[in-house]
Amino acid sequence: MKRSLYFVLRIAAAILLILNTGCWSSNEIEDVSVYVGLGLDVAQVSEFERGIEKQGASYPREKVLTATVQIVPPITGKGQKQGGSSSTPSEAYMNEKLTGDSIIQIFRQFSLRRDRPLIGHHLKVIVVSSELAKRYSLEQIFDFILRDNDIRPSCLVLVSHRNAFEALSTNEPGEVPALYLAGLVDNRYRSNKIIPPVTLIKLDSAMQSGSSFLLQNVVTAQNDHKFSGAGIFKGSTKKWVGELSQLDLEGLSWFSFDVKGGALKTYAPEGYSITYEPKNSKSKIIPKVEGNDISFHIKVSSEGRLIEDWSFPEIPSSGQYMRELEKQFEKEARKQIQQVLHKMQHVYRVDVGGFNKQLRIKYPKVWNKVKEDWDETFSNIPITYEIDMKITDFGSSTD
Known part of the structure; x- marks a missing residue:
């Protein structure tokens, strides 16, 4: 019985050697x-x-x-x-x-x-x-x-x-x-x-x-x-x-791409830099159609950490101070979004932010009417936006 099994295994191994011939037509x-x-x-x-x-x-x-x-x-x-x-x-x-x-x-x-x-x-x-x-x-x-x-x-x-x-x-x-x-x-x-x-x-x-x-x-x-x-x-x-520019891409990333990292910098009244590191950000482009009028609303929410603060506040982790910084970071993000939207709509007159995709998904009939000359149409569409930022931690710093 053992000799028969050994013979079968030898035959199977020989067949495998024949089948595994490698890349015969490849170039060295x-x-x-x-x-x-x-x-x-x-x-x-x-x-x-x-x-x-x-x-x-x-x-x-x-x-x-x-x-x-x-x-x-x-x-x-x-x-x-x-x-x-x-x-x-x-x-x-x-x-x-x-x-x-x-x-x-x-x-x-x-x-x-x-x-x-x-x-x-x-x-x-x-x-x-x-x-x-x-x-x-x-x-x-x-x-x-x-x-x-x-x-x-x-x-x-x-x-x-x-x-x-x-x-x-x-x-x-x-x-x-x-x-x-x-x-x-x-x-x-x-x-x-x-x-x-x-x-x-x-x-x-x-x-x-x-x-x-x-x-x-x-x-x-x-x-x-x-x-x-x-x-x-x-x-x-x-x-x-x-x-x-790099700054334009920062603004675009808030509503067009997934923000997976980076640094959002603003300045304290004394002129010192303060930096926010986004860790979990979400955005949504909401198209609206009323009759022949098209508009968009952007919603951005972000959670992150206060990663650098050159202003040396006395109580860096107080609730009031954090809320003030959140408002400052929101203001800076709005400036970035406003700048890139201005370039898209009034300088280059192109939609590279994915607004067309959202309109096509939610209002396909409207999209079919405007898609032939969308870039020009997009250049005259009103866009509003809201930003909500939350500072959830302060790195490894302590009170």
Whole structure:
């Protein structure tokens, strides 16, 4: 009996070995160029491209955009010597760039320069410059990217205040800028100046809906980067039309996004700063329709802690003092909301706060009448708001 069972187990093990053959059609990692970042800029022809064009090594194309691919690890150590590429001393990554009027054709041109083909399965971040997005719609720029099966729909999309190439460059040893930018999104629980991540699939959905939307903005100085505000894209054109500042995003977050962290600062009469840290915030946009008149009311409630107080009051935890601070924080939040609503309605004339969604859900018939020119309609709609803030604790301080 034992010999029969042992024989059966050997046969089963042999069959499992045959079935688990691995990825027979895969490419070895050493044989491909894995790029994790893609930057899209207005055309900037490199010295390398100018040099080969003088030798007749060119193909028919218009100089519309420059695509930068960030490859990890660098293919060779000679990237610094070539005009179309750059690598860091630590060799953590290498940026390669080429210019043309078709992204797929640019990608195929890389095959004429490198013996290892590009593979986009691990692309983490796409950065498009605001200047390029002013000239061309995102539907044009991202057409190939959205069609390409190599690129995952979970890839993060950002807009760069300056060149996208700069946003994908750094002097920090061992750092890969694309991975650094992708990691910043995880800090939303610490700051309400970071919008919910816009992935390729969310970008495609936003463009298909015809609604205006935001992309997180990246600013660069001395090859160092940070998120600062957001680029505004008009729903009708899918083009960049302006920016919201960090303060604007704070105001927008109170009613449009989930506030998961951050700091709301105001000042005492003596001029000292006082800071509130929101811990549990909720908001609601309430549409109202009376005849042909549409209006909205925003309700915000927040609970948090008094986390910093430079005014040195004698009794910091007294009930009266807490109520006074709550009123001050509410006043500051109202100022933030008022500022961002003014920009949305009277400066850029776009709805990037989700008012259209609430109207569509509650009054679908009304929405069908106004959706064709919603941004313009929204610009003239009255909006009221109320804010309720409660200080529930004072950190680790004691009476």
